[in-house]
Amino acid sequence: MFDGKLEVRKSSDHSLVMRGIEEERFLKLHGTSAHAQHFSYNSHYEEGTLPSSLLWHAIFGHLNYDSLHLLKKNGVVGLLTIPRKLKQCDACILGKHSKQSFHDSHSRAHRKLELIYSNLCDPIHVPSPNGNKYMMTFIDAYTRMCWVYLLKNKFDSFQTFKNCHTWIENGAQSHIGSIRTDNGKEYTSNEFENYLHQHGIKHQTTVPYNPQQNDVAKRMNRTILNMVRSMMFFKNVKLIFWVDAVLCVVYIKNRCPSNAIRNKTPYEMWYGHIPSVKHLRVFGSTCYALIPKVHKNKLGARSHKCILLGYSNISKAYCLYDEVNKKFVVSRDVIFF
DSSP: OBTTEEEEEOTTTOOEEEEEEEETTEEEEEEOOTTGGGOOOOTTOOGGGSOHHHHHHHHTTSOOHHHHHHHHHTTOTTOOOOOSOOSOOHHHHHHHOOOOOOOOOSOOOOSTTSEEEEEEOOOOSSOOTTOOOEEEEEEETTTOOEEEEEESSGGGHHHHHHHHHHHHHHHHTSOOOEEEEOSOHHHHSHHHHHHHHHTTOEEEEOOTTOGGGGHHHHHHHHHHHHHHHHHHHHHTOOGGGHHHHHHHHHHHHTTSOBGGGTTBOHHHHHHSSOOOOTTOOOTTOEEEEEOOGGGOOTTSOSEEEEEEEEEOSSSSOEEEEETTTTEEEEESOEEEO
8 A cells, every 4th residue: 555545466466456545544446356265375475465454454553354354343433444364473473472272182081090090290499208298199080089109209200100110000900001201300210211121111201301291190280289288387287297288189189179170179089989078177177186095194185285287098097186296197186166
């Protein structure tokens, strides 16, 4: 366009198709639009040779065509009718190119342990009393059951997986079909790959720099840490107990409904019956644990004051911490306030 005059030319040979003039902010074209379907955009076009759709696309800062149609539909004054979207704008590719969004796969596991997701979380800056700094999660795709292991360093990852492998296969009476991880060295070492091969486990890894392909495990880690922070802030629990909070969160999470399994709980999917939650209490709550008979004396207290840190995975008992005597306690005889 120059001095209010417009020429429309074919992209192939630049032959003139029609002319137009600008009157009162409108473009009036003279000629036929029969050749419009042959137009193709080239990044070397000058403004005066742009088809009207691409012209307005450029005027609006390369706004997408759906939004341009919406503007017209909503009655914006001065905007001409926007024809159908033409060829892709080169400038948009250069300026807006981003990763394709990841969607949950429509294919679902059909049995326990058909697919396991795993991820090693970045180190926690506060080591636990036992020196643990990492957490490694494993999630069953079919039941969404989650297991978490605490590690002192990344070199323990392989042995941790071996322990988890034995534990969950014995529990499910089934074998792991595939495991999906990122490309971290803890998952791609020769000993790890050899172990998977020996046990007939297929290893699925993400494309480099695309951790979203293992998003189930990533989301689980994020959810766990979000819940851990919330629980610890709520009761002002000391940061050194973050490991206990992680174990408590996973215990609770396995008893919470999940959209991925039609609002059933992972516990129900794994064990085949609805879990009981009547024993659950607020993390960090003050409580009193009964002192074992062997440690009692005739005139001494019958219990000691503790805080709740979670639930035992091997017995029907609470995991507590005695702040006075600075020791961890496992007890089933607990009074809460």
